[in-house]
Amino acid sequence: MTVSLPIPTVGVPLPGRGCDCNACAFYAGPDGRGGPATVEPLCSGTNSDCRFCGCAAAEADAPANACVTRSCPIRCGSRTDIAQWMADVGGTLAFDDISIDSPLPDGLPPFIPMTDGSSVTRLDASLNWPAYGVGLRRVFSPDTHTLYRRFTEQSARQALDLKPHQKAVLVGYGEDPLVEAFWTKRQRDNLVERIAEQQWDLVLSCNYSIYGDWPRTEHLLNMRRSLMLAQEFAEAGVPVVPNIYWFRLEDLQRYLAWTEDTQPAAIAVNVQTVRDNSTWDTWERPGLHWLAANLPDDMPIILTGLSRTNRIAEMVQLFGTRLTLVSQNPHQYALHGAIMTANGREDVHARPEDAFAATVRYMASLLPAR
Numbered sequence: 001m002t003v004s005l006p007i008p009t010v011g012v013p014l015p016g017r018g019c020d021c022n023a024c025a026f027y028a029g030p031d032g033r034g035g036p037a038t039v040e041p042l043c044s045g046t047n048s049d050c051r052f053c054g055c056a057a058a059e060a061d062a063p064a065n066a067c068v069t070r071s072c073p074i075r076c077g078s079r080t081d082i083a084q085w086m087a088d089v090g091g092t093l094a095f096d097d098i099s100i101d102s103p104l105p106d107g108l109p110p111f112i113p114m115t116d117g118s119s120v121t122r123l124d125a126s127l128n129w130p131a132y133g134v135g136l137r138r139v140f141s142p143d144t145h146t147l148y149r150r151f152t153e154q155s156a157r158q159a160l161d162l163k164p165h166q167k168a169v170l171v172g173y174g175e176d177p178l179v180e181a182f183w184t185k186r187q188r189d190n191l192v193e194r195i196a197e198q199q200w201d202l203v204l205s206c207n208y209s210i211y212g213d214w215p216r217t218e219h220l221l222n223m224r225r226s227l228m229l230a231q232e233f234a235e236a237g238v239p240v241v242p243n244i245y246w247f248r249l250e251d252l253q254r255y256l257a258w259t260e261d262t263q264p265a266a267i268a269v270n271v272q273t274v275r276d277n278s279t280w281d282t283w284e285r286p287g288l289h290w291l292a293a294n295l296p297d298d299m300p301i302i303l304t305g306l307s308r309t310n311r312i313a314e315m316v317q318l319f320g321t322r323l324t325l326v327s328q329n330p331h332q333y334a335l336h337g338a339i340m341t342a343n344g345r346e347d348v349h350a351r352p353e354d355a356f357a358a359t360v361r362y363m364a365s366l367l368p369a370r
Contacts, residue, residue, distance in 0.1 A: 011083075011087075011091070012083060012086040012087055012091035012092075013025030013026070013039040013040060013086065013091070013092070014077060014082055014083060014086060015076065015077035015082065015215075015216075015217040015220075016037065016077045017077045017078050018077065018078055019046045019050065019076060019077060019078075019215055019216070019217070020077070021035055021045055021046060022035040022036055022037065023035075023036075023037050023077075024037055024038070024043070024077065025037055025038060025039040025040060026038070026039070026040050026041070026042045026043045026093055026216075026217075026220060027041065027043055027045065028041035028042060028043055028044055028250075029041075029044065029045070030044065030045075040092060040093060040094055042093055042094065042220060042250075042254070043216050043220060043250075044248065044250055045216075046215070046216060047212065047213070047214070047215065047216055047247075049212055049213050050213055050214060050215050050216075051213045051214075052074050052076055052213075052214065052215050055067075055072075055078065067079050067080045073176070073180075074214060074215065074218055075215075075217055075218050075221050076215040076217045076218065077215075077217055082217075085221060089221060089224050089225060089228060090224075090228070092224075093220040093221065093223075093224050094224075095223075095224065095227060095254060095255075095257075095258040096261075098224075098227045098228060098231050098258070098262070099231065099262040100227070100230050100231050100234045100240065100242055100262065100264045100265075101234055102230075102233070102234040102238070102239050102240045102241075102264075102265060103239060103265055104202070104239065104241065104265040104266050104300060105167060105201050105202055105239050107130060107131075107165075107167065108130070108131055108167065108202070108324060109129070109130040109131055109324075109364070110321075110323065110324055110325065110364065110367035110368065110369070110370060111324075111325050111326075111327070111360070111363050111364040111366075111367055112131045112132065112133045112169055112324065112325070112326045112327075113129065113132060113133065113326075113327060113328070113329075113330045113331065113356070113359075113360050113363075114132070114133040114134065114135060114171060114326060114327065114328035114331060115132055115133070115134060115160070115328075115331050116134075116138060116331060117134045117135075117138030117139065117148075117159075117160070118160075119160060119161040120132050120160050120161060120162065121161045122352075122353050123331070123334070123352070123353050123356045123357075124166075125353055125357075126353070126354075126357050127357050127360060127361075128163070128166075129166065129360060130165070130166060130167060131166060131167035131168075131169055131201070131202075132160060132162065132166065132167075132168065132169065133169040133170075133171045133326050133328075134156075134160065134168070134169070134170060134171065135171050135173065135174065135328070136170065136171065136172045136173060136174040136178060136179070136182070136206065137174050137175075137178055139151050139170060139195070139198075140174075140178065140181075140182055140191070142174070142175070142177070142178050142181075145181040145182075145185055146189070147191065147194055147195070151198055152194060152197075152198070155168075155198055155199040156168040156170065156198045156199055156200045156201075157199065157201075159198075167201035167202065168199075168200050168201050168202075169200065169201060169202045169203075169204065169326070170195065170198075170200045170202070170203045170204065171204050171304060171326055172203055172204050172205050172206040172207075172243075173204070173206065173207055173243070173270045173272070173304060174206070176209055179206045179207070179208060180208075182206060183206070183208075183225060183229065186229070186232070192229075192232045192233055192236050192238070193236050195233075195236075195238065196233070196236040196237055196238045200238065200239070201239060202239050202240070202241065203233055203238050203239065203240045203241070204240075204241050204243060204268045204302060204304065204326070205226065205229050205230035205233055205240050205241065205242050205243050205268075206226065206229050206243065207226050207243035207244075207245055207268075207270045208221075208222035208223075208225045208226050208245070209222060209245070210222055210223070210245045210246065210247050212247065212283075219247050219251070222245065223244070223245065223246075223251065223254075226242060226243050226244065226245065227242050227244075227258075230242035230243070241264070241265065241266045241267065241268045241302055242264060242267060242268065243267075243268045243269065243270055244267055244268070244269060245269075245270075246287055247283075249290070252287060252290050252291065252294075255267075256294050256295065259295065259296070259299070260296075264299075265300070266299065266300035266301065266302060267291075267295070267299065267300075267301055267302070268301070268302040268303070268304065269288070269291075269301065269302070269303055269304070270304045270305060271284055271303055271304065271305045271306055272304055272305020272328075273305070274305075280311070285314075288315065288318060289318060292318035292319055297322075298322065299322065300322045300323075300324060301319050301322060301323055301324070302323075302324045302325075302326060303315060303323065303324070303325055303326070304325075304326040304327070305326075305327065305328075306325055306327065307327060307329045307340070309342060309366060312325065312363075312366045312367070313366065316366065316367060316368060320368060321368050321369075321370050323367065323368075325363070325367060327363060329359060329363065330355075330356050330359035330360045330363065331356060333345060333355060333356075333359050334350075334352040334353070334355040334356035334359065335352065337349040337350045337351070337352065337355050338350075338355060339355050339358045339359050339362070340359040340362055340363060341362060342362075
């Protein structure tokens with residue numbers, strides 16, 4: 001017999017304690033009608049492989065201090081501060097109030113190589129490449145959770161020693177502690193406004209993780225946070241592309257409805273964490289196929305992290321000339337004098353700048369010209 005736990009009476013809708021769907025404000029159920037506590041029918045139910053729904057705080061007789069929120073990185077309905085998290089995202093997990101009015105800059109190449117944030121002059125010597133990307137951890141310190149001075153005392157293009165026609169792209173992806181710190185400190189430290197002052201030509205907004213063994217509350221919060229942050233960048237005048245992550249078909253369907261309503265200039269997907277074939281074949285790849293079949297035919301898509309030639313070829317087949325690929329492969333290989341070829345990595349012991357140029361040209365050759 002299932003006993004529904006009471007949903008706390010607060011000013012915002014809350015997920016059910018212990019991932020109890022009947023006490024969850026976001027349960028839609030298989031028929032879309034939800035349960036007795038449903039306020040926003042967004043979720044079809046719990047994750048069968050979630051490792052957190054049975055924690056000590058989820059028990060009906062758990063003491064008030066059972067959830068040690070400072071040591072647990074997971075947000076679920078059992079957290080004692082879940083109402084604060086709901087308030088932090090605006091008291092809703094829907095996308096209806098989010099729009100991202102931001103243009104995509106002209107002249108982006110199909111392939112954008114990433115660097116370590118230092119001057120690109122040496123690497124670019126024989127390339128004169130149209131755009132370079134830099135990861136968030138090169139701009140926002142993982143140790144101090146502050147912006148590095150070299151990016152606050154000059155423009156991004158100046159910090160990278162780019163030529164006037166070359167574009168600077170901030171790739172706002174990073175490990176979970178980094179992007180979580182950025183979210184927590186962004187308003188207190190005016191991080192979005194200060195990044196706007198750096199005059200990036202494009203920002204790919206942070207993506208907040210979605211793992212299969214996490215509660216759906218975490219998924220729903222992170223999908224909304226990713227879009228919210230992109231909206232904040234857009235409102236600060238930053239050319240920004242939102243990042244999307246998903247776990248279920250219903251997530252993709254919500255994104256599609258949102259893109260149809262708001263018509264963002266482009267969407268981005270970070271695939272650099274999907275390395276094993278099993279995850280790629282069962283999750284990322286089907287989702288990308290679905291997006292290719294359902295997104296507007298002229299909507300650009302930016303993928304970060306593809307490095308295998310067969311995967312790149314498949315994405316080219318799906319998205320054609322609207323695909324932009326961002327990768328740190330050329331820089332990583334160049335550090336070891338290696339290059340990327342049709343046969344995979346080759347350790348040729350080249351000078352870093354020569355290896356970098358060779359891999360950039362090769363990866364760009366895999367993409368159709370625009």
